[in-house]
Amino acid sequence: MTVRQFKVWRGDSAGGQLVNYDVDVNEGEVVLDVIHRLQATQEPDLACRWNCKAGKCGSCSMEIDGMPRLACMTRMSTFEENASVTITPLRTFPVIRDLVTDVTFNYVKARETPAFAPPKDVAPGDYRMQQVDVDRSQEFRKCIECFLCQNTCHVVRDHEENKTAFSGPRFFIRAAELDMHPLDARSDRKEYAQKEQGLGYCNITKCCTEVCPEHIKITDNAIIPMKERVVDRRYDPLVRLGRKILRRDQLEQEAVAVTTLHQAHPTPQPDGAAPINWHRELAPPMGADVDDKGHLPLNELLSDRVGANSPFGDDVEFPVDPTKLNYYHPEQKH
């Protein structure tokens, strides 16, 4: 057992300050254990939310040494032996008291996000979905609503004025989850996210993904797909029919069968339009300008450009070299 120094923010909406405490810490403990000891031995009225103490409920969100984290998931052994640990409440939400903040914002946004729309013609018990098709939505349903992503998102962090128009990463993944739900009857999830949830404010700095204790790939798997223009195959009536009568693996087999017909020759198009070469070698996907940890710069000061990073990758220059495109120009001589 060692004695460690903690600086804990005490106060309420009227103001407060960091207070120093010396607390006993045992081997194998997490920050929440230490806060409990503080309550039991020194400050019985120290306010702190917590429930499961197992990283499953998402209640004990706070900022530990400035990093948004769950106190129950932050091992004491991750700090330097002699360093003091600073604990402050989430900054994006109004403080109620000590480490407890008013997270109503999130519940308001949850209520504004249209709920799951059950398919009209399917009775309970008759829902049939393939595991591959539910995998994507299931990733987002891992969310424990700790709101660390909401707290860290710089669109609303220190920008109270953006809160009305912006729902935040938690609700982008909710929209994405429903968009990717195989049986959701609504088809306007993307437009909704873009028009009503303020998805356009997001400039993909990936801070939300970085703080997610469930390791949900919020940016890559939800936000970027939702930012795509609304040209999804669910709008193609033929594909939609296919989705209804075929399983995904059958669909994919079929897709392969169609393309092998063309071999590597350009496919002639009717009415003298340019033939299309479906088998032209595609340019490899180009990566974004990331640091050695694989992240985009967290704020504008560290970035080498003004404004948002490009969703196509920052090293893509427009216009793109036409010979690299999957497109056969009518004047191109073969």
Add this chain to the structure above:
Amino acid sequence: MVENIEKHQYDVVVIGAGGAGLRAAIEARLAGKKTAIISKSLFGKAHTVMAEGGAAAAMGNVNSNDNWMVHFRDTMRGGKFLNNFRMAELHAKEAPDRIWELETYGALFDRTKDGKISQRNFGGHEYPRLAHVGDRTGLELIRTLQQKIVSLQQEDKKEFGDYEARIRVFAETTITELLLDDSDGTARVAGAFGYYRETGGFVLFEAPAIVLATGGVGKSYKVTSNSWEYTGDGHALALRTGATLINMEFLQFHPTGMVWPPSVKGILVTESVRGDGGILKNSDGKRFMFDYVPDVFRKQYAETPEEADRWYTDPDNNRRPPELLPRDEVARAINSEVKAGRGTKAGGVYLDIASRLPAASILKKLPSMYHQFKELADVDITKEPMEVGPTCHYVMGGVEVDPDTQATRVAGLYAAGEVSGGMHGSNRLGGNSLSDLLVFGKRAGEFAAAYEGELTKRPAVKTADLEAAVETALAPLQRAGGENPYTLHHELQQVMGDLVGIIRRQGELQESLGRLAELRERVSKVGATGGRKYNPGWHLALDLRNMLLVSECTAKAALEREESRGGHTREDFPKMDPKWRQVNLVCSASPAGEVDLVHQPVPTMRPELLDLFEKSELAKYMTEEELA
């Protein structure tokens, strides 16, 4: 009246926002009632999120031999025939519909190859029966119900222009007292009094029908998987209004909670680790469960490791591994190994999945478990065995209810989920709690709404009762120099853990009653420093009296029941006694707070249900007169 109390009027008030509470509220709102949900925590944070394994429902998606009768049989066997048979029957019959309904709310369960809801094996269930989502089924359940409530609110917004027109969630609000109206000779529920955690302000809900869905009592124990909310509030509220508790001696100690390292102490390792091939070993490296198969289960369980190992791939032609015995048997076996000196340093045994499955399939099957232990304790379950031991997990006992309507003995008061008793008998099967809270949550909401509909006159809250409730709630804050609530809580946990724990003895139980009486004296003098605004010390001070009252019930009932059955093990009475199977122990509280205990016969099973069992099996549980 010293201060202005905020007042709300509702048709149905649901106390508790876990699975049972939310399901009850949905049902009451669908019946057209103005409904309030009161949550001690934020909306969506309930203890239900901790449930990992799944929800048991005989849908027959994986093995088509499964049906409600098999599920009923398993439940009764698991509960050692002390279950309220009618509840077990309703549960087995209605669980599939409740699960399918969740899909219409947006739930995404794991799927079988043909696109149905996948079902997994679990201890005590004859067929793969647990609908699941990886190992986070509880989270899926709570989120689905939460989102269904939001969708109902969106409908109301369209219709009335207000999200909260017919269903409202009061988050971070604690109820400290239920108020009655007995003006017409019958005691009827009239309202619930409590405080907002955030402001410390008091609030009164005037409502003729109240559903208790407050969960369990685990916070009275030192090693527990339960969160701080599990302070037996609903049990205590029911007792104080004149309702009764049954089976309070039966507490489930989950066999495999982590015992080391301390940051994860008490955290459960889901039974599916064993269902998927995990085995238990003592410190000598011996797979010891084969030595602990009780006679009643001998026929269903493998006798050699070879047969047990074949079962995972060929369950039709082999018997189950003994690691999948019901929870109480596994907990007792681990306890015996540790007591015999074959445990680990931290007082547990090893649960080994690392050497049984390739790392990739462990990751696929138990993702959140892997991630939890990796992050919380830097333990890699794909490389090393876990150190596990019994952890206080679930209380089978609870508020005595009518099996069909979930009504308690007090008019207008209903109970569902873990806070109610009877369904699980002396021991709950894994997976039966998630389906329990759906089935009986729905029923409680339905019948609470129906009761409200039939009332001709709204019961009224008496001012004197309200004033008394305010005074009780404020008392700890006004008691300068009162005892520290954290110290008292710690001592209570110590008493319950040491003297009313997994293995019980007469002398210790008697001692516990003396210690609890002393604690009661001290709890009446507990003090809280600071103000009313979000003050956890004050909140704990108020919770303590609930924990204490419920602990007394458990200790008294445990002393009374002189046999070992399910979640109640007496070292001095190690055998199950058919005479005791006929007895339910029922606790009530006097106005002064004294616990009174009486014997009550267990309801007799209908003949057609009895016929589902072989005579030879019944002989293990029943007296000769019953069998004749």
